[in-house]
Amino acid sequence: xxxxxxxxxxxxxxxxxxxxxxxxxxxxxxxxxxxxxxxxxxxxxxxxxxxxxxxxxxxxxxxxxxxxxxxxxxxxxxxxxxxxxxxxxxxxxxxxxxxxxxxxxxxxxxxxxxxxxxxxxxxxxxxxxxxxxxxxxxxxxxxxxxxxxxxxxxxxxxxxxxxxxxxxxxxxxxxxxxxxxxxxxxxxxxxxxxxxxxxxxxxxxxxxxxxxxxxxxxxxxxxxxxxxxxxxxxxxxxxxxxxxxxxxxxxxxxxxxxxxxxxxxxxxxxxxxxxxxxxxxxxxxxxxxxxxxxxxxxxxxxxxxxxxxxxxxxxxxxxxxxxxxxxxxxxxxxxxxxx
Numbered sequence: 558x559x560x561x562x563x564x565x566x567x568x569x570x571x572x573x574x575x576x577x578x579x580x581x582x583x584x585x586x587x588x589x590x591x592x593x594x595x596x597x598x599x600x601x602x603x604x605x606x607x608x609x610x611x612x613x614x615x616x617x618x619x620x621x622x623x624x625x626x627x628x629x630x631x632x633x634x635x636x637x638x639x640x641x642x643x644x645x646x647x648x649x650x651x652x653x654x655x656x657x658x659x660x661x662x663x664x665x666x667x668x669x670x671x672x673x674x675x676x677x678x679x680x681x682x683x684x685x686x687x688x689x690x691x692x693x694x695x696x697x698x699x700x701x702x703x704x705x706x707x708x709x710x711x712x713x714x715x716x717x718x719x720x721x722x723x724x725x726x727x728x729x730x731x732x733x734x735x736x737x738x739x740x741x742x743x744x745x746x747x748x749x750x751x752x753x754x755x756x757x758x759x760x761x762x763x764x765x766x767x768x769x770x771x772x773x774x775x776x777x778x779x780x781x782x783x784x785x786x787x788x789x790x791x792x793x794x795x796x797x798x799x800x801x802x803x804x805x806x807x808x809x810x811x812x813x814x815x816x817x818x819x820x821x822x823x824x825x826x827x828x829x830x831x832x833x834x835x836x837x838x839x840x841x842x843x844x845x846x847x848x849x850x851x852x853x854x855x856x857x858x859x860x861x862x863x864x865x866x867x868x869x870x871x872x873x874x875x876x877x878x879x880x881x882x883x884x885x886x887x888x889x890x891x892x893x894x895x896x
Contacts, residue, residue, distance in 0.1 A: 607654030624728030664692020
């Protein structure tokens with residue numbers, strides 16, 4: 558049974574910081590060691606028609622699962638394969654056009670070496686992340702990045718710590734460089750992450766904006782009475798009238814709040830030209846924007862309605878603050894459109 562050692566807060570923080578700095582130092586060292594061997598991996602993967610099959614044993618297997626998840630979430634088709642399970646039947650999940658990435662700090666894992674024997678008849682491209690360029694694994698795969706000597710951050714120098722951090726970071730580098738090479742964009746990320754808060758923020762505004770019969774349009778050349786009559790809509794409607802010119806381009810915005818202020822000040826709204834009361838050239842957002850960008854715009858400008866326009870500045874939708882609050886019920890966004 559291990560006896561507990563009680564230390565003070567200062568000692569605990571000192572040890573924790575030393576561990577983090579040791580891992581950070583290992584990452585800096587490996588970053589400086591990156592060379593053409595890593596570039597060769599990218600070159601091979603960019604032009605691969607198959608998947609990236611990631612495999613390892615023990616702690617390397619756990620790192621491999623994370624690398625696989627990162628690859629898949631950034632547009633590179635990947636599969637994690639437990640090396641032991643592969644030797645007992647799961648080898649059938651590998652196709653000949655798959656690239657197999659093997660992970661082993663020592664480069665001497667017997668399960669991985671036996672897996673290489675089984676892969677030879679399939680003709681797969683094999684590559685590896687390992688520490689030693691003279692290891693058996695490094696000598697047997699077609700492409701290897703050997704990241705060099707690593708001092709573990711574990712105070713005993715035994716538990717995989719700096720080495721797993723390095724291997725995981727190399728996986729991130731591989732995934733993100735591949736994503737960059739393939740032109741992977743925010744919209745692609747949103748498509749692969751449709752659920753949760755992140756997916757919602759990256760959702761295109763066209764999926765959540767008010768459109769069609771929910772919009773109120775009127776001519777910019779009429780009176781307020783004309784605009785109210787022209788923009789009348791049955792059922793649910795927005796609290797803003799989109800004022801357009803003869804070409805259908807957005808010229809102004811008139812809100813229910815604008816109307817209320819005029820009435821409070823005793824203005825005769827029956828004959829007042831809408832141009833004199835509207836917000837001229839209101840703030841807009843393009844149809845290509847995301848929900849996160851729309852929310853940032855509403856918050857930055859303290860407005861409640863945000864027209865969505867096409868490339869010709871024709872209004873095609875409207876983002877209303879109440880809709881945003883409904884999408885993100887735990888967040889509060891308040892604002893008014895300046896008249």
